[in-house]
Amino acid sequence: MRLYKTKGKFSWLLALGTLIILGFTHDADPAFVHPVESQNKPNIIMIFIDDMGWSDLSSFGNTDVKTPNIDKLAAEGLSFDQFYVNAPICSPSRVAMMTGTYPQRWNVTSFLSNRNDNAQRGMVNWLDPAAPILAKDLKQAGYATGHFGKWHMGGQRDVDEAPKITEYGFDESLTNFEGMGPKLLPLTKDATGKVGRIWEDAQRLGGPYTWMQRSEITTGFIDAAMNFMQRSKKESKPFFVNIWPDDVHSPFWPPFEEYGLAKADGKRALYLAVLEAMDKQFGKLFDYIHNDDELLKNTLIIFCSDNGPEDGAGRSAGLKGYKGHLYEGGIRSSLIVWGPGFIDQDAVGTRNSTNYFSAIDLKPSILKFIGLDTEANAMVDGENILPTLLGKTSQSRQSSIFWARPPDRKNFKDFDKPLPDLAVRDGDFKLLCDFDGKRPELYDLTSDPAENNNLAKRYPNKVKQMSKRATEWYHDIRP
16 A cells, blocks of 8 residues: 655645643754653543534634633643544544544544445445554554543444453553443433433443543543543653543434523534533543643643534534535534644644644644654655644645545535545645545635635636546545
């Protein structure tokens, strides 16, 4: 399988998601950051929210709800407006985040489901454990590695023989109903106080498992992550921790005692209540980091969402499209990078609205940050953008970013025509087209981020060039 590289220039940004990073080097003098010495490697926390819209945080413009704990993270860190995930749906987006490669390389192109649905869509049942998972590199570098929260890269529905999460380079894991290994499974409580269960069949995937209220499960994951961090500290080991909650993915079950909401209040109201409750739960983690001087100075957090919002729940501030779409609303994520010991002081509390890059760029950036270089022969599609992540330079990804539509997302109720199959961002321009290059849509994202003004007829040569590159990428990238 050969790697595919492009020559296009880029100029965009970051968005939603959480991650903690800690040390890095770069060739350019103005942005040079010395790698952390081996005895003082930085701790890394990645927070990956599920189905949160680009503008759903109050720090990103949401006036319908307050998210003060995450907003504080943004006020003390650096936010990015033009950060992209590499798929508009969960499983492939997670694969891209963890491997630094396009998920099409691993034939994970939509959400993983039961084996029959996966086969009908031409997909595997789980991510190949041989994939270049970031946790493996960090574990080899002496890190304690833990995953807490949604996995959804194998082990769901009737797929009960998938590898355990610990087979992907993690020392410890605690997941939900879409992963193999110890689990927290969700209970519900309605207006009458009646308790129910969601996804009860998840018990067939094996234990140990604990049932707890869905509105509190993020606290369960955070408590487990904090215990893991504390043990790592006692062992004098740096830690890499994923905290991947699924609160704001439907079905929405906020704490009834606090909000008193029911289904009749509507999807948006339930979603906002769950979002607010999630923020409160994250306050516990952020206080823990803040109140430990050692962690405060030597931890980097990167926070973002895995894809755009579900229609009718989250929002993306006028951007076109939702979860499952290649339009901006489906692939742009609000990104926050926090790390008082690492972010340039002039960048603290600012919002980068100029530069763009994507989730596949995070892995090579993190490796460089802790003093490791990506091997020349390694499978990687991402680029090192660490100086931009830390606010030391203003530079976008240099190569184009490509996307392919999930195989089960060709049509959508709010669109009067089939959705495009491919997309490519190259500099200020983004092109969408079908697998054969037809039905092109071309947008200048600097002046038209809402993708309302199709410029395809005005720039036929650009359309020809970009559609050719998109179709060649898709042909080349598949296994």
